[in-house]
Amino acid sequence: MEDPNPELERFRQQWREEVSAKAQAGSKAPKAPTRGPLKFPPVSQSSAGKAPKPLNDDDDHETFQSIAALPGGRVEDDVHGGDGPLRKEPQSALEHYEAAVERENQGSLGDSLNLYRKAFRMDHAVDKKYKNKHFPPSSFPSKPTNPNPSNASATVPNPAHHSLHGPPQTLKELTARCAGVSIQPAPPLIEGMAAPPCPVSSLPREILVQVFEEVAVSDVASFVRLAQVCKHFAFMVLTEEQIWKRVCIGPESGFGGMHFEWQREVLGGPLDDEILELQDLAIVESETPKEASPIPLTKEETTELLYSAYASSWLQMYRLRPRICFNGCYISTVNYMRPGQGSATQVTWHSPIHIVTYYRYLRFFRDGTVISLLTTDEPADVVRYLTKELQEAHRGGGSSHLPSAVMQNALRGRWRLSNVTDNPEANMKDAEGDVYVETEGASKKYFYRMQLSLRSTGKAARNRKLTWQGFWSHNILTDDTAEFTLRNDKAFFFSRVKSYGAGA
Incomplete structure (x- = not known):
């Protein structure tokens, strides 16, 4: 008796071949310790005019797609979410996390939640490892900085053609490249006229030294910061001994304000004149010349004598003394x-x-x-x-x-x-x-x-x-x-x- 539906018979034959091919591949692969392969009931000849009815497994909450719903009449490959033979169970925390992500993409939120919990129990930083493996920082191109900022001068070379990953230039190359760079002066007040020169550059050196000395007397830190203005100022700050001598001898921050003898009483009052006279008599009227103490030097004399002890530099004396x-x-x-x-009212173990x-x-x-x-x-x-x-x-x-x-x-x-x-x-x-x-x-x-x-x-x-x-x-x-x-x-x-x- 001929089959009234030859297309259905052709589909059955194709389906049997695919199932037998998968069964042979599954026997060669290592068996998973979980559930066995999927079994379908035999198709009876009496139901030739009907399509095979899929089974529903209520215990595992898994739904099989209808044969007619699949494109080309293909059965879903793996009920457990695989794309071929059954895969072995994940072992490491990263494998659990990857399986959880895969289940989440397929819509199995319950399975993905369980896998997430297992992954985080095994390693609390597994999400960072997953991110570094699948989304490393090198996969995202870095955004280059603004090659020509708005506040840069027009004479500054444009580094837009520089490679972000190229080798850095040597000091000799940078010096040769920036040798022609010049600082643009201030624009003239009237267009077309020559720009006025810098007022400080026209000052005589004698007047500039006096200005620097006043700055140093008021605040030595501000005087030292003048060296950052230009090379000429830096040379004057480091080599102008006249200024440093005034700073050393002066009472503002130098040794003119230091005291090597008591100047006050303990409570802050001035010393009595009688005590000073008795101290002078003790120095002059000693019993023997050997017991006589040397006459103390003044602060100015001591500073002059110590000048040679600090490499004959007032700057070194100010720093080191x-x-x-x-x-x-x-x-x-x-x-x-x-x-x-x-505590007296509580029993504590520490x-x-x-x-x-x-x-x-x-x-x-x-x-x-x-x-x-x-x-x-x-x-x-x-x-x-x-x-x-x-x-x-x-x-x-x-x-x-x-x-x-x-x-x-x-x-x-x-x-x-x-x-x-x-x-x-x-x-x-x-x-x-x-x-x-x-x-x-x-x-x-x-x-x-x-x-x-x-x-x-x-x-x-x-x-x-x-x-x-x-x-x-x-x-x-x-x-x-x-x-x-x-x-x-x-x-x-x-x-x-x-x-x-x-x-x-």
Whole structure:
């Protein structure tokens, strides 16, 4: 009996060949440990006039497409989302993530969610690895910067033809390429007329030196920054010894404002004339010539004698010779830990630890006085109030409602630098470098004495650090001296304060 529908028979034959081919390929490939191959019921001859009905697997929530719905009458290749033979299960976190993305693109949100969870449990940064593998930064072309910015001069060469990935040019090539570049002068006030010359270029050198000297006296930092203007200014800043000599000898920031002898009492008042006369008599009327102390040199004489010790350069003397800065303050930050006590009402298995932080401040003045402060307040809340006026206003607990009430604990004192008499065995250059500070104590019968040493914090920052050498408490009534331990105390570092100006 002939088949009434030859096209259906042809389709069945084609379908059987495809199923047998897939079965042979699946037997050669490694078997997946999950579900077996898909099975279809045999097609009966009685249902020749009907198309085969697909099966629905409600347990796995998978839907088979109809044969008639597939283009060319092809059955879907893999129920599990594959494009051929069954693939083996993902092992690494990246494979789970890739399978999850594939399931999500196919619409199986439940399977993709489970795979995402497994991937992130195995590696919390698997998404970054997936991004680096499939979307590396090199796959996106970098956006070139603006080759000719709007604020560039017309004489600047246009680098638009440069390759972004080409080798960098050598220094010789860059020098030869930029040799013809010139700085365009200011346009003339009237079109067609010659542009006026630079006013500073027409100044005589003598007048320019006087201008630079005034700048250096007011602010040495501004004077040094003049070297960035042009080569001529840079040469004058580095080689003009007349300016640096004025800076060194002057009292503004040089050694004319340094004190190598006590100039004030501990409380800030002037020294009595009787004490000065007794000191002079002790020098002149010594018992034997061997015990007679040498007459101290003046600051000007000492500076002249030390000129040769610093390579006969006033600039080197200003940089290297120890000195105190008045346009800021010295701050010491102390941190240490101490054990605490547990709660009396709760049972705890650990003991608390307290981190204690406090600050020491020192501000020096040109008249030989100093302000010393020990507090837990941070520098931003203290440095602006380190003035003599606020110290007197808050003495004795007055004006405690003001923000500057931190000055209630400030101590008055005096300071001086070391000299040859403090260390007779050393030469004049090495004898300098120590700072002696004496301040009032916690009560009237005590005063504190500090010995600090000026050090450098690096190659560029000179004389910006004060390290501890000793700290003592002296009893005026009994003339006893006790030394404080310096286990937790740290060095002082200089910090410039704009509100101080050039210093007081």
